[in-house]
Amino acid sequence: MSAPPPAIKVLVCEDQALVRAGFVTILSAQPDMEVVGEAADGRAAIRSAQELKPDVVVMDIRMPLLDGIEATRHLAGPDSPNPARILVVTTFNIDEYVYEALRAGASGFMLKDAPAPELINAVRVIAQGESLLAPAVTRTLIGRFAERVRPSTAPAQTESERLKVLTSREQEVFLLISEGLSNAEIANELVISHETVKTYVSRILTKLDLRDRVQAVVLAYRAGLAGGRDRA
Structure with missing residues (x-):
């Protein structure tokens, strides 16, 4: 009988304590996930990610000291030797900052008020090496800012x-x-x-x-x- 695959290691980065606790509770309850750390600001997010080497980083955009965009760019951008897989979460369904985070190297995004099963699925999808764009907000977000991207x-x-x-x-x-x-x-x-x-x-x-x-x-x-x- 083969051993079960190792649990998905997750780092939760969110400055609002209640929201952060909610994410931690939801993800910790999954048999295939382990929350290995928490961070309340962007600088702490970078330090924790470098130290803990999580499989997925759940990253808020608007955080003190250093925002989620810069933290994402540092952890997953083109200059990162070992890019992290980052799931951006946001309160807003039309947010230029989220778009910039995706360009900075994030693997996907979703809304904070999405149902718990969607958060769980998003972490699993990104841990598997796929990108994820929440269908509910893909049209408005990318449609609004697509003209800015010129590969x-x-x-x-x-x-x-x-x-x-x-x-x-x-x-x-x-x-x-x-x-x-x-x-x-x-x-x-x-x-x-x-x-x-x-x-x-x-x-x-x-x-x-x-x-x-x-x-x-x-x-x-x-x-x-x-x-x-x-x-x-």
């Missing part, structure tokens, strides 16, 4: 022309990525295996010269494709 390595052609390199199936997966769905949700939507979805996502990012799913969502909005279908 420096992108060829000089329109977004729609770039997407022509994708097969019809890859375009289906690309659209679902733009709606904020995780790999597991895409697999369920298209009735294909999780591994097949991972292959498609990797192929799409490579073909489009994109760093991650966040840039894929931005490209979809700039191409006028995201948010084009109604979801229950």
